[in-house]
Amino acid sequence: MAxxxxxxxxxxxxxxxxxxxxxxxxxxxxxxxxxxxxxxxSIAVVDGPWWSGFQRAFTAYGGHFGRSIxxxxxxxxxGIALGYPLAYLMAFRAGRFKNLLxxxxxxxxxxxxxxxxxxxxxxLNDSGPAMWVLNQLHLMPSGxxxxxxxxxxxxxxxxxxxxFMIMPIYVSLEKIDRRLVExxxxxxxxxxxxxxxxxxxxxxxxxxAGSLLVFIPATGxxxxxxxxxxxxxxxxxxxxxxxxxxxxxxxxxxxISFVLMAAITMGVLLYARILGTEELA
Amino acid sequence: xxxxxxxxxxxxxxxxxxxxxxxxVYLFLPIAVIILYSFNTPAGKFNFVWKAFSLDAWxxxxxxxxxxxxxxxSLKVASLSTLVATxxxxxxxxxxxxxxxxxxxxxxxxxxxPLTTPEVVLGSSxxxxxxxxNAQMGYATIVIAHIMFSVSYxxxxxxxxxxxxxxxxxxxxxxxxxxxxxxxxKVTLPLIxxxxxxxxxxxxALSLDDFIITxxxxxxxxxxxxxxxGAQRAAYPPQINVMATAILATSLLAxxxxxxxxxxxxxxxMVKE
Numbered sequence: 001m002a003x004x005x006x007x008x009x010x011x012x013x014x015x016x017x018x019x020x021x022x023x024x025x026x027x028x029x030x031x032x033x034x035x036x037x038x039x040x041x042s043i044a045v046v047d048g049p050w051w052s053g054f055q056r057a058f059t060a061y062g063g064h065f066g067r068s069i070x071x072x073x074x075x076x077x078x079g080i081a082l083g084y085p086l087a088y089l090m091a092f093r094a095g096r097f098k099n100l101l102x103x104x105x106x107x108x109x110x111x112x113x114x115x116x117x118x119x120x121x122x123x124l125n126d127s128g129p130a131m132w133v134l135n136q137l138h139l140m141p142s143g144x145x146x147x148x149x150x151x152x153x154x155x156x157x158x159x160x161x162x163x164f165m166i167m168p169i170y171v172s173l174e175k176i177d178r179r180l181v182e183x184x185x186x187x188x189x190x191x192x193x194x195x196x197x198x199x200x201x202x203x204x205x206x207x208x209a210g211s212l213l214v215f216i217p218a219t220g221x222x223x224x225x226x227x228x229x230x231x232x233x234x235x236x237x238x239x240x241x242x243x244x245x246x247x248x249x250x251x252x253x254x255x256i257s258f259v260l261m262a263a264i265t266m267g268v269l270l271y272a273r274i275l276g277t278e279e280l281a
Numbered sequence: 282x283x284x285x286x287x288x289x290x291x292x293x294x295x296x297x298x299x300x301x302x303x304x305x306v307y308l309f310l311p312i313a314v315i316i317l318y319s320f321n322t323p324a325g326k327f328n329f330v331w332k333a334f335s336l337d338a339w340x341x342x343x344x345x346x347x348x349x350x351x352x353x354x355s356l357k358v359a360s361l362s363t364l365v366a367t368x369x370x371x372x373x374x375x376x377x378x379x380x381x382x383x384x385x386x387x388x389x390x391x392x393x394x395p396l397t398t399p400e401v402v403l404g405s406s407x408x409x410x411x412x413x414x415n416a417q418m419g420y421a422t423i424v425i426a427h428i429m430f431s432v433s434y435x436x437x438x439x440x441x442x443x444x445x446x447x448x449x450x451x452x453x454x455x456x457x458x459x460x461x462x463x464x465x466x467k468v469t470l471p472l473i474x475x476x477x478x479x480x481x482x483x484x485x486a487l488s489l490d491d492f493i494i495t496x497x498x499x500x501x502x503x504x505x506x507x508x509x510x511g512a513q514r515a516a517y518p519p520q521i522n523v524m525a526t527a528i529l530a531t532s533l534l535a536x537x538x539x540x541x542x543x544x545x546x547x548x549x550x551m552v553k554e
Contacts, residue, residue, distance in 0.1 A: 015376075015380060016376040016377075016379075016380035016382040016385070017376075017382065019372040019373065019375055019376035019380075020372065020373045020376045020377075020388055022368075022369045022372065023369035023370060023372060023373040023432050023436065024373070024388060024391065026369060026428060026429060026432060027391050027392075027395070027429065027432060027433075028391075030407060030410070030425055030426070030428075030429040031391075031394070031395050031398075031403070031429055032391075033410060034403075034406035034407045034409060034410040035402075035406050037406065037409045037410045037413050038402075038405065038406035040409075040413075041409045041412075041413070082304050082307070083304070085297055085300045085301060085304070086300070086301045086305070088297070089297055089298070089301045093294075093297075099540075103536065104305060104308070104309075105305075105308065107312075107529075107532075107533065107536075108308050108309060108311070108312045110486060110528065110529050110532035110533070110536075111311075111312060111525045111526075111528060111529050112489070112490055112505065112506055112509060112525055112528065113490050113492060113506065114506050114509040114510055114513070115315055115509055115521060115522070115525040116311045116312075116315070117311075118509070118513050118517070119310075119311035119312075119314040119315050119318075120311055121329070121513075122314050122318065122328075122329055122330075123310060123311065123314055125329065125330075127330055128330075159307065159308075159311070162304075162308065191290050191293070212397065213396075216397055216398075217399060217400060219399060220399025220400055220401040220402060220493070221399075221400075221401075221493075222401070222493075223492065223493075227513060236401075237399075237401040237493070240401050240405055241401065241405075241496065241497075244405050244408060244497065245496070245497070250409070250412070253405065254405070254409055257401065257402050257405045257406065260399060260401070260402060261398060261399070261402045264397075264398075264399060265397075268397060
């Protein structure tokens with residue numbers, strides 16, 4: 001690596017291309033080309049017009065799409081409600097406990113996703129601790145349950161993706177220049193006003209990134225729905241998985257998968273338009 | 282700062298503290314359950330309802346050969362995919378940080394895109410490719426898939442860590458007569474090593490935990506998460522909890538060691554200054 005120019009960024013003809021080549025090739029062959037293949041598979045219908053897979057994706061599974069987006073949307077809102085205050089506390093008030101808190105937020109996610117979700121099943125089932133507490137407090141109507149309900153599925157989604165909400169919000173809060181907040185106080189704004197006028201707007205890029213990092217995986221997830229919900233809570237991921245691996249109706253399966261990606265891409269672009277385009281990473 | 286320590290403000294602060302504690306409880310509740318139930322004597326096939334304390338599962342963690350095989354496969358996949366992804370990703374991060382070149386914007390976008398694609402789409406599109414090629418699903422396809430999603434995480438993590446480094450140090454070393462190989466070994470690598478280590482650990486953890494993408498591309502091979510998926514339908518022994526607890530403890534140890542290492546590097550840097 002001979003230095004050709006002084007300072008930070010260098011000019012070189014081949015160096016950078018050689019460095020990125022293996023990674024870029026891998027992503028082209030195993031990320032970009034598969035998406036093209038997915039598109040091709042979706043229109044390779046044997047009997048009927050090429051768009052029949054897409055038609056069935058909407059007519060037969062529209063409900064699954066709607067439910068996935070609804071659950072993911074609610075989980076994202078819950079994520080903000082739970083995560084923002086904790087991120088705020090870590091950034092502004094944790095002092096020397098900041099790193100400890102950061103560690104505590106990440107730590108649960110070093111256990112396996114599936115084992116964690118199964119643990120929620122243990123907590124929420126009819127003879128589990130959560131139901132016992134609710135029954136003792138007479139908060140649960142007779143015959144009511146937690147497991148196999150939408151509440152359990154949304155709770156699981158919120159739980160499994162919460163760190164992806166907390167971390168970006170924390171990073172954006174941490175970056176805020178404290179002097180701006182002090183200036184707001186010096187100009188006689190109260191804590192609420194200082195928060196709404198200074199802190200909140202400056203932390204929006206974090207909320208934006210966090211929402212995407214929660215919403216996207218939550219929409220495609222099917223573990224929470226399968227483990228914590230009943231067939232009534234089935235999400236679109238289950239259908240894709242089932243069509244690809246059991247039914248093996250590849251054009252239909254690929255159509256559904258394609259529609260999911262298209263819907264999410266459009267949603268992300270729209271969201272970026274509304275909230276400003278902050279780079280994700 | 283004009284001290285505004287009024288009653289409503291103190292009340293709001295107190296509420297914030299309580300909220301944060303509740304969120305932390307929410308985060309740790311399942312973890313407590315996982316650890317606790319590794320000491321359970323399950324009533325039936327499923328380790329689902331608390332019955333009695335026992336050390337059985339910890340005494341015989343390898344009682345179920347399929348579980349052990351699944352764990353071995355997961356560790357193999359994670360090691361190999363982490364090694365390859367860390368090399369590829371680090372090289373990409375170095376190129377993006379240190380050179381101005383045409384196409385770097387497109388490459389940054391290519392790195393972010395897999396993270397904004399749902400796993401079920403990543404898994405199923407890769408499956409359509411393998412089906413089209415008539416490829417045999419198994420160990421190789423799992424590793425290919427894991428490298429694919431890890432490269433982005435590695436490249437972005439390393440890039441975030443090494444942005445704004447003082448690369449003139451390399452030139453200084455060369456001016457002092459060091460050959461390029463020596464420069465890389467003595468200056469470049471030590472500078473970026475903590476970032477690479479963090480990225481490698483992230484990649485390993487992601488690989489060990491991945492379920493959805495693996496499900497589509499595993500053929501008949503069973504990784505640890507796939508075993509758990511099957512187990513929650515057929516029989517769920519407490520040994521699963523023992524393994525999960527062991528993974529947690531190992532991660533904690535690795536995390537602690539890396540923090541210590543970074544602190545030491547920081548201290549050394551400060552002493553030199």
